[in-house]
Amino acid sequence: MLNIDSVSKTFFPHTVNERRALVNVNLELKEGDFVTVIGSNGAGKSTLLNTVAGRIHQDTGVVSLDGTDVSRLKEHQRAAKVGRVFQDPMAGTAPNLSIEENLSLADRRGRPRGLSRGVTKAKRDRFAEALKQLELGLEGRLKTKVGLLSGGQRQALSLLMATYSDPRVLLLDEHTAALDPQRAELVTRLTRSVVEDKGLTTLMVTHNMVQALEVGNRLIMMHEGRIILDVGAEQKAQMTPQDLLAEFGKLKGAVVDDKTLLQ
Numbered sequence: 001m002l003n004i005d006s007v008s009k010t011f012f013p014h015t016v017n018e019r020r021a022l023v024n025v026n027l028e029l030k031e032g033d034f035v036t037v038i039g040s041n042g043a044g045k046s047t048l049l050n051t052v053a054g055r056i057h058q059d060t061g062v063v064s065l066d067g068t069d070v071s072r073l074k075e076h077q078r079a080a081k082v083g084r085v086f087q088d089p090m091a092g093t094a095p096n097l098s099i100e101e102n103l104s105l106a107d108r109r110g111r112p113r114g115l116s117r118g119v120t121k122a123k124r125d126r127f128a129e130a131l132k133q134l135e136l137g138l139e140g141r142l143k144t145k146v147g148l149l150s151g152g153q154r155q156a157l158s159l160l161m162a163t164y165s166d167p168r169v170l171l172l173d174e175h176t177a178a179l180d181p182q183r184a185e186l187v188t189r190l191t192r193s194v195v196e197d198k199g200l201t202t203l204m205v206t207h208n209m210v211q212a213l214e215v216g217n218r219l220i221m222m223h224e225g226r227i228i229l230d231v232g233a234e235q236k237a238q239m240t241p242q243d244l245l246a247e248f249g250k251l252k253g254a255v256v257d258d259k260t261l262l263q
């Protein structure tokens, strides 16, 4: 359902700053696949997600969704099909708007402009119902400005917003990395439950080896723009974080995040 076919991307080609971020990457996700993505620094993980989202356009190769080539579509043209949560809790929400106004934006994502911006009673009830599932009490704070929420609350709301309009693909880019362990655990739990409830096809970048192994039904490891390891659910269930660190150890020149090594 998501096909990444021979995709390559080089930044600043033919200059001293040339960076080969993706080198002939092939990846096929089936409907409902939840793939965790790990890799050394600069391995190409974010670039991979960016090419799926349309934020970055690949030099060669094709990205297709449900059999349709979306390579030429800009980010906003893919927005209805692609939900995304970033590492920075500030990135996924509008701080000066209230919780209900933010959810209203998520509700209208990918729909034609010009539809009513007002939050009707029916909508408000639906927002409250959805917020209840987060178990953070936000359903009672619909008028609260999002800028007043904690990082964990904002990230939970970002996740709800990214999935509110049932995207075809969910992209998570280290979305728990900036949170303290307790909040990270909460957002991970919410992620698993929303992905399962909605059957979302998901790519999740993480530096956390435990999370990479515990979450999802498949794991890929990237290095220097290539996918160098691709393990399915059964093999993943047998692996330990030490096994993954040993894989990193085999790579020449791999620089692994301190946070990864400290686990």
Ligand SMILES: Nc1ncnc2c1ncn2[C@@H]1O[C@H](COP(=O)(O)OP(=O)(O)OP(=O)(O)O)[C@@H](O)[C@H]1O
Pocket (backbone or CB within 6 Å): 011, 012, 019, 020, 021, 039, 040, 041, 042, 043, 044, 045, 046, 047, 048
């Ligand atoms: N917008 C950009 N302009 C120039 N170079 C870029 C850009 N985005 C990424 N790169 C380069 O492409 C390579 C891959 O970067 P990318 O951010 O995809 O890696 P990553 O695996 O997400 O790394 P990290 O874990 O360190 O965030 C790196 O060498 C990076 O410096």
